[in-house]
Amino acid sequence: xxxxxxxxxxxxxxxxxxxxxxxxxxxxCCAVPAWAQRMVAxxxxxxxxxxxxxxxxxxxxxxxxxxxxxxxxxxxxxxxPTGTDRESSWSRREQAGVTDADADTRAALAQANQEYERRxxxxxxxxxxxxxxxxxxxxxxxxxxxxxxxxxRVVHGELRQIARLRLERxxxxxxATTTEAPGPA
Numbered sequence: 001x002x003x004x005x006x007x008x009x010x011x012x013x014x015x016x017x018x019x020x021x022x023x024x025x026x027x028x029c030c031a032v033p034a035w036a037q038r039m040v041a042x043x044x045x046x047x048x049x050x051x052x053x054x055x056x057x058x059x060x061x062x063x064x065x066x067x068x069x070x071x072x073x074x075x076x077x078x079x080x081p082t083g084t085d086r087e088s089s090w091s092r093r094e095q096a097g098v099t100d101a102d103a104d105t106r107a108a109l110a111q112a113n114q115e116y117e118r119r120x121x122x123x124x125x126x127x128x129x130x131x132x133x134x135x136x137x138x139x140x141x142x143x144x145x146x147x148x149x150x151x152x153r154v155v156h157g158e159l160r161q162i163a164r165l166r167l168e169r170x171x172x173x174x175x176a177t178t179t180e181a182p183g184p185a
Contacts, residue, residue, distance in 0.1 A: 009171055011051065015044035025170055030163035031073035032066045035059065048173055055167050059160040067156050070163075071122050076113045077136055105133050112140035119144055120151055127161040 014022060019040045026036035038058050045051035062070070116124040124140050131139075143151060 011045065011048055011171065014051070014171060026167075029055075029166035029170060030059065030159065031070045032062060034066060035062065035163075048171060051171070052164065052167065052173075056160060056164055059163050060156075062156065062159075064152055064156075067152070067159055068122060070159055071125055071155070074123060074125055074162075076123050077109055077126060077128060077140070105137065109133065109137055109140070112137055112144075116140055116144060120148065122155075125155050125158045125162075127158050127165075129165060 009025070022043070023033075023036045023040050026039050027033065030036070035055075035058050039051075039055055042054055045054065113124055124143070126136055126139055128136060143154060146154065
């Protein structure tokens with residue numbers, strides 16, 4: 001199972017490209033240097049399944065401090081990233097469900113983001129791919145009821161989903177069942 005994306009990444013190139021290049025690509029998937037370094041150190045991977053399983057296990061082992069480090073690289077839901085890098089492009093694609101949100105919904109998302117950040121001390125992270133603005137807003141409001149430990153577990157799970165999808169995109173193996181609202185890629 002050999003995947004390829006628009007930038008020509010395959011399992012073979014992942015395994016053989018210079019470590020600093022692969023690490024940079026992995027940091028666009030999850031902005032935790034220790035995770036990216038662990039993935040690079042595990043090369044070569046015999047197949048994509050092993051690579052993805054290793055990545056997921058390493059993501060599951062992230063400490064809360066590492067999760068918080070990754071959160072710092074994510075934009076708020078509803079705030080369109082403006083960069084031209086891969087991570088900004090992926091964020092815009094993932095948040096396509098809020099691209100055409102009306103002013104009331106954008107204002108409600110902004111308010112929910114502020115309440116969430118006051119409550120938990122970090123931004124609201126959600127696996128946004130395929131979710132509408134109403135679903136994301138409802139999730140933010142519902143998650144405000146969580147205790148700190150529960151919410152940390154939820155955030156960690158959301159981060160793992162995002163990183164795994166981005167890794168699959170990087171390797172051109174994104175599942176066909178991933179649905180996202182129409183919007184810019």
